[in-house]
Amino acid sequence: MNKILFGGFLAIFLTICFSVGACSKANSNSAESSNPDVPAVTEGSFQKEVVESDKPVLVDFWATWCGPCRMYGPIVDKVAEEYKGRLKVVRIDVDQNPNLSRNYQIQAIPASFIMQKGKVVKNWVGLVSEEDLKQQIDQVLAASLSHS
Secondary structure, X not given: OOXXXXXXXXXXXXXXXXXXOOOOOOOOOOOOOOOOOOOEOOOOOHHHHHHOOOOOEEEEEEOOOOHHHHHHHHHHHHHHHHOOOOOEEEEEXXXXXXXXXXXXXXXXXXXXXXXXXXXXXXXXXXXXXXXXXXXXXXXHHHHHHHOO
């Protein structure tokens, strides 16, 4: 990638991070999801809620101090509402669930994946648009219908 382009991208990214408080760990003890359609999953509930789910599951790894995660959160919430009944959506706070983060090799957040029948079928890192997220979900749902 062109060094000037990368430098510009980096400057914009850092500006966004600092403007939304990504570098501050304020309120990092709040691990609960504010949306009832997107429950907070823990190491103790992951097996039952995600691995054993009869529906595909969108898993959002996040942290309260992460600015991009807070920007991605409303997108995840909207998708959870729109795909209700066809897709389960959960959040995992990486600070509260370090073993899950380690097991799934989460090295940057937000990180998301879609699990189906206990296996990761799609994954990505970073803030994605609502349209891109829906496209990823639609691909998984279409594939699961064709295999039913």
